[in-house]
Every structure is written in structure tokens, then in C-alpha cells.
Amino acid sequence: MNTYINKLIQQGENLHLDFKFQINDSMKIAKTLVAFANTEGGKLLIGVKDNGVIAGIRTDEEYYMIEAATYMYCKPEIEFAYRTWNIEGKKILEIDVPQSSVKPVYAQNGNGKWLVYVRVKDQNILASSILIKYWKKENSKKGVFIKFSDTEKILLDYLKSNPLITVKKFCRIAGISKFKAEKIIVNLLISNVLEIMMNEKSVWFRIKDPQDYIEE
Numbered sequence: 001m002n003t004y005i006n007k008l009i010q011q012g013e014n015l016h017l018d019f020k021f022q023i024n025d026s027m028k029i030a031k032t033l034v035a036f037a038n039t040e041g042g043k044l045l046i047g048v049k050d051n052g053v054i055a056g057i058r059t060d061e062e063y064y065m066i067e068a069a070t071y072m073y074c075k076p077e078i079e080f081a082y083r084t085w086n087i088e089g090k091k092i093l094e095i096d097v098p099q100s101s102v103k104p105v106y107a108q109n110g111n112g113k114w115l116v117y118v119r120v121k122d123q124n125i126l127a128s129s130i131l132i133k134y135w136k137k138e139n140s141k142k143g144v145f146i147k148f149s150d151t152e153k154i155l156l157d158y159l160k161s162n163p164l165i166t167v168k169k170f171c172r173i174a175g176i177s178k179f180k181a182e183k184i185i186v187n188l189l190i191s192n193v194l195e196i197m198m199n200e201k202s203v204w205f206r207i208k209d210p211q212d213y214i215e216e
Contacts, residue, residue, distance in 0.1 A: 005085055005092060008045060009052045016042040021049045022057065024066040027108065030073035032109040033097055035117040035124035037078050041099040042070040042119060047092040056090030059078060066095055074104040075114060085128065103135040120200055128203045129169060130182045131196060136191045146187055164204040
């Protein structure tokens with residue numbers, strides 16, 4: 001077996017790697033392409049089952065389904081690279097999706113809606129509204145002036161003694177609306193004061209460099 005492909009398969013599906021037995025729906029695969037583009041980039045191995053068994057692809061149609069997905073169901077269009085491998089008589093298609101330099105990248109679903117996905121571990125999940133706001137603000141290239149009011153102080157004071165906070169928790173302890181809480185957090189993300197963390201179910205925020213905010 002090809003050593004390179006073997007090492008990839010042994011990793012199992014993860015943040016940067018997804019296996020597909022076959023591609024029979026361009027719209028569905030757009031979700032995975034977008035999730036990779038919105039996160040750290042990744043690879044698709046087509047012709048490999050979820051358990052790592054090599055099945056091989058039957059026709060070149062798999063490539064054209066990916067190509068169609070990138071320009072029909074991804075916005076903006078996703079550029080990708082590809083290679084084919086012959087493993088013991090079975091053909092595998094490797095698709096490389098780079099991280100997008102401009103986010104968010106959207107995928108169209110069956111109802112015609114354009115949605116944003118990110119990759120978390122081996123799953124593609126819907127991006128939170130605050131992450132989308134952060135990307136859009138980052139793209140605007142406008143500077144952010146932060147006035148540390150009592151509200152920001154409440155947030156940073158909380159994070160001095162607690163490792164993480166959610167938007168919901170911030171709203172509760174500061175007595176502010178979700179809209180205002182998200183606006184403050186987005187500005188602090190842009191300014192590299194906070195960083196974002198997430199899993200399949202929730203999104204948290206923490207101080208990016210705690211030493212900067214710990215009083216001697």
C-alpha cells in the first residue's frame with residue numbers, strides 16, 4: 001500500500017481529514033468543503049469508507065461532482081487541488097481544500113439557504129452567529145477603538161478567575177442584551193484580547209494572553 005495514503009488513513013477522520021465512500025450529491029459535499037475552508041483547510045479521501053477500508057472510486061464522475069460543488073454550491077467559489085492514487089488496483093481521489101483567506105464561505109442547502117459551516121474534530125457544524133460577525137468585521141479592515149467601560153471590566157474581571165465564558169453568561173452577569181454582548185466580544189476578538197473556542201454544542205471565549213490581565 002502507498003505509505004502516504006496509508007498514514008493518512010491510519011489517522012482516521014479528524015479536523016483536517018474526511019473519508020467519503022463515494023460522492024453522489026454535489027450540494028451535500030459542499031458542506032464539507034466549506035467547513036474545511038472556514039477552519040484550517042483539509043483533505044477529502046474519496047473511495048475510502050468511514051472505517052478506513054479502501055473501496056476505490058468507480059468513475060471520474062466523483063471529481064466532477066466536487067468541481068460542481070465548488071462553483072454551484074459554495075460562495076465564494078472554493079479553489080482546490082487534487083491527486084489520484086492507485087492502491088492495489090483501487091483508485092482513490094485526494095482533494096485538498098485550503099483555508100480561505102476571506103471568511104465566511106457559505107454552502108447552499110436543499111432549501112436554497114446559504115449557511116456557514118466550520119470543522120470541529122471530525123464533524124461539520126453550523127458556525128455561531130458571533131463567529132460570522134467576527135469574520136465580517138475582520139474583513140471590513142476598519143480599526144477598532146475599545147473603551148474599557150464597566151461592562152468590559154465585568155467581562156475581564158470574570159475571566160481573571162474563570163477560564164471561559166459564553167455569550168449567555170456574559171449577558172447575565174453584565175445585565176445586557178445579546179446584541180450588545182456579541183458586539184463587545186467581537187471587538188475584543190478583533191483586538192486579540194479574547195479568543196474563541198468551540199465544540200459541537202457550544203461556543204466559549206477566554207482571554208488570549210491571561211498574563212496581560214493578571215494584576216501583580
